[in-house]
Each structure stands twice: as structure tokens, then as C-alpha cells.
Amino acid sequence: MLGEKPSSAGMEGEVMNKKFAKLLTVAALTTALVGVGGAAIAGTSYVSFSTTAPVGQYPGNTGSQTKTTTNASGNVRITTVGSTYKTDATMCSLLGVYCGGGTKVYSLDDGGSSTLPNTYTGGTGNMVTSFQISTWNAAAVSISGSWRTN
Amino acid sequence: MQQWRRLLSRELSLRRRWRPATFAVVLVLGTLAFGVVKTQNGVFRNNFDVFGQFLSSPLTLVFPLVVALLTCVPLYQELGDRFIVNTRSRIDLRLYVGVKLVSAALIAFAVFFFYVFATFAVAFLVWPAIGNPNVDPAVYNMSAADAVADSLGSASYSSLLQFGPFAYGLTYALWVGILGAAYSAIGTAALLLLSNRSLALSVPFLIYLLETVISALLGAPVLGLLYSAFPYGLTQTSVIVAAAPSLVLIAATAIMWFRLFPRLHQLDRLA
Numbered sequence: 001m002l003g004e005k006p007s008s009a010g011m012e013g014e015v016m017n018k019k020f021a022k023l024l025t026v027a028a029l030t031t032a033l034v035g036v037g038g039a040a041i042a043g044t045s046y047v048s049f050s051t052t053a054p055v056g057q058y059p060g061n062t063g064s065q066t067k068t069t070t071n072a073s074g075n076v077r078i079t080t081v082g083s084t085y086k087t088d089a090t091m092c093s094l095l096g097v098y099c100g101g102g103t104k105v106y107s108l109d110d111g112g113s114s115t116l117p118n119t120y121t122g123g124t125g126n127m128v129t130s131f132q133i134s135t136w137n138a139a140a141v142s143i144s145g146s147w148r149t150n
Numbered sequence: 151m152q153q154w155r156r157l158l159s160r161e162l163s164l165r166r167r168w169r170p171a172t173f174a175v176v177l178v179l180g181t182l183a184f185g186v187v188k189t190q191n192g193v194f195r196n197n198f199d200v201f202g203q204f205l206s207s208p209l210t211l212v213f214p215l216v217v218a219l220l221t222c223v224p225l226y227q228e229l230g231d232r233f234i235v236n237t238r239s240r241i242d243l244r245l246y247v248g249v250k251l252v253s254a255a256l257i258a259f260a261v262f263f264f265y266v267f268a269t270f271a272v273a274f275l276v277w278p279a280i281g282n283p284n285v286d287p288a289v290y291n292m293s294a295a296d297a298v299a300d301s302l303g304s305a306s307y308s309s310l311l312q313f314g315p316f317a318y319g320l321t322y323a324l325w326v327g328i329l330g331a332a333y334s335a336i337g338t339a340a341l342l343l344l345s346n347r348s349l350a351l352s353v354p355f356l357i358y359l360l361e362t363v364i365s366a367l368l369g370a371p372v373l374g375l376l377y378s379a380f381p382y383g384l385t386q387t388s389v390i391v392a393a394a395p396s397l398v399l400i401a402a403t404a405i406m407w408f409r410l411f412p413r414l415h416q417l418d419r420l421a
């Protein structure tokens with residue numbers, strides 16, 4: 001009937017349906033993003049990256065690669081680090097969630113390069129290099145270069 | 151002059167100042183413990199990297215706040231107790247405030263000189279003596295000689311390493327000690343000028359943080375006060391450019407005190 005308020009059970013059902021639709025959308029987007037990030041790139045060739053390290057020494061990550069050889073050190077070549085900042089770098093797995101198998105290298109500057117010592121197993125996917133500005137940064141800092149897991 | 155010396159030595163006596171002495175030791179040990187834990191996850195190209203990482207602790211971010219809490223709390227308490235008001239009839243106000251200012255500055259200088267120099271001694275003397283753990287220039291595609299040469303251009307002030315590690319360590323420790331003294335002088339002045347004592351203790355930190363953030367947002371982090379004191383993690387600039395922000399602050403602090411001193415008797419906080 002026009003002007004009649006819908007019952008509270010009906011409203012709850014509608015709200016639940018909307019929430020479910022939102023959840024499905026978020027899940028689909030997340031899957032798509034992880035799928036793109038996790039695309040297997042063999043780790044023996046240098047791959048370019050461009051990332052941003054957020055304010056307050058939070059890490060910024062490269063795109064992912066699949067590790068080829070167990071314990072083999074990776075390599076990173078820095079093209080630019082924004083402003084006059086320097087960056088630390090660590091090889092991490094799980095798209096940057098776990099960095100315990102990587103050894104951190106410090107204070108890489110424009111044009112700098114380093115190996116990336118680690119103890120990860122060959123065949124591990126979703127490997128990234130995680131960059132953290134070497135000092136407390138009050139502004140986000142862009143970092144570009146290339147890297148490989150090996 | 152004799153009264154000045156007597157009051158200052160009383161203010162500085164270890165019995166009254168055991169807290170700063172204990173704090174200095176805890177600060178150094180804490181920094182070294184923090185640094186040693188950090189070194190387990192990383193590899194360094196040279197001993198300057200070790201030194202920089204030891205000093206890159208959260209303390210760098212709150213340095214002036216630590217200085218103020220360490221050196222200005224006695225004055226903070228005495229202002230709260232209105233001790234100065236009751237003392238004015240027995241002691242010259244300028245003498246009293248002068249002793250407070252100088253003792254706070256000397257303590258800040260001593261604590262932070264010791265902090266930096268002890269950390270330097272561990273990085274440049276103790277670390278090599280125990281076999282330079284986690285120092286491996288080959289990881290950075292460098293020879294040992296390259297890594298030593300690289301340290302001269304690693305960060306602002308590190309060019310002083312050309313005069314030898316000891317000259318660098320001593321000069322840099324003096325610099326951080328002087329900055330500690332400057333921030334204690336700002337904290338002391340703020341306590342005399344502001345009615346809100348807690349805010350006054352925060353003034354050195356607020357100046358330090360805001361100036362650093364504004365410089366970074368303007369794209370010139372090297373002009374930040376934080377990096378003027380602790381330049382690790384930024385590319386090298388000349389000593390004078392790196393020191394400039396702090397030198398301006400020191401000059402402004404000195405001018406403020408020269409203007410404040412003759413007017414002490416007019417201050418509401420001391421009336």
C-alpha cells in the first residue's frame with residue numbers, strides 16, 4: 001500500500017542483500033588485484049618497478065616475481081629515490097607480508113645497486129622487494145629501478 | 151661570581167642530578183641494544199653504516215622532547231610550587247634563572263655528547279674489535295677500500311671522516327651536545343613565558359617536528375631540524391647547509407635570551 005512503511009523484517013533483508021552484494025564486489029576486486037600481483041614472473045631477469053614508500057617509514061613494494069634458485073641472492077638497481085632520501089631494501093615473500101627470510105640492505109641512493117641476500121626456496125611465488133626510507137620521512141617518497149629474485 | 155659558582159655546582163652536583171647520569175647510561179645501553187637487534191636483520195657496507203643505524207632509533211624523532219623532560223623538569227616543578235616567588239627576596243632573579251639555564255644546558259650537552267660519542271666508539275672501535283659482524287661490502291658490490299671511501303660521502307657531516315674517525319666522532323658528538331643544550335634553553339624560556347607548563351615542555355619538540363614536516367612537504371627535507379641533527383638516510387650536503395637550520399635556531403634562541411634576560415622581573419610567571 002502506498003505510504004505504508006515496509007516491515008522491519010523486510011528492511012533488514014534488503015540491507016543484508018546490499019551488504020552481501022558489497023562483500024561479493026570487494027571479494028571479486030581483491031581476487032583480481034591479488035591475481036594481477038601474483039602473476040608469475042620468472043625471477044632471473046631484471047624487471048622495472050616504480051613504487052611509493054608512504055609517510056613514516058612504511059614500506060613500499062615492487063611487483064612480484066617467482067624465485068628460481070634457493071638461497072640465491074637477488075639484485076636491485078635503484079634509478080631514483082625521491083627528493084634527497086635514501087632507501088633500505090629487503091626481499092620478502094607473500095607480497096611483502098613476510099620479510100624474515102631476507103637480509104636488509106641500507107641506504108641505497110640514486111644509481112645505487114646491491115645484492116639482496118635471502119634464504120627463500122626456489123619456486124616460491126609472490127616474492128617482492130620491500131623498500132623502506134632510511135630515515136623517518138614526513139612525505140611519501142617515490143622509488144624506481146629494477147630488480148630480480150634469482 | 152662566587153655565589154654563581156656555588157649555586158651552579160649545587161645545581162649540578164651528582165647527588166641532585168643522579169637522574170640525568172642514570173638516564174645517559176640507560177640511553178646509550180638502550181640505543182646499543184636496539185641497534186644490535188637491528189643489525190641481526192641487516193648487512194652493512196662499512197662502520198659508518200653501523201653507526202648510522204645505531205643512531206637511527208625512535209629517539210631521533212623525539213630528541214627535543216627527551217631533552218626537555220631531562221633538563222627542564224626541576225624548573226617545571228619549582229614554577230608549579232611557586233618556589234621562585236618565595237626565593238626572590240633572598241636571591242637575584244637573574245642569577246637564579248641564569249643558573250637554571252646554564253645547568254640545564256650543561257646537562258643536556260653532557261648527556262647527548264656522551265650518547266653520541268659512546269655510540270660512535272662502539273661502531274668504530276668495538277665493532278671492528280669483535281670482527282665487524284654483519285659488515286660485508288661485497289653485498290653492495292664494493293671492495294673493502296671502496297666501502298671506506300664511500301663512508302666519506304654517505305651523509306652530511308661524514309665528510310669530516312677525512313680527518314680521521316676520531317675527529318669525526320668528537321666533532322659530531324659536540325654538535326649533537328650543542329643542539330641538546332639549545333633545545334634545553336628553548337624549553338627553559340618556554341617555561342618562563344607560557345602559563346601552561348606542559349605545553350611549554352613540548353615547545354622544543356613542536357618546533358623541531360613542525361619545521362621538519364614543513365621542510366619535507368616543501369621538498370627540501372635537508373632543511374629539516376631533525377636531519378640537521380641526525381642526517382642518516384639523506385644524501386650528503388655540505389656541512390654548512392646541513393647545519394644551517396640548527397644554526398638559525400641557535401641564533402634565534404640566543405637573541406631571545408638576550409632580550410628575555412633584562413625583562414625577567416616583568417614576567418608574570420616570576421611575579
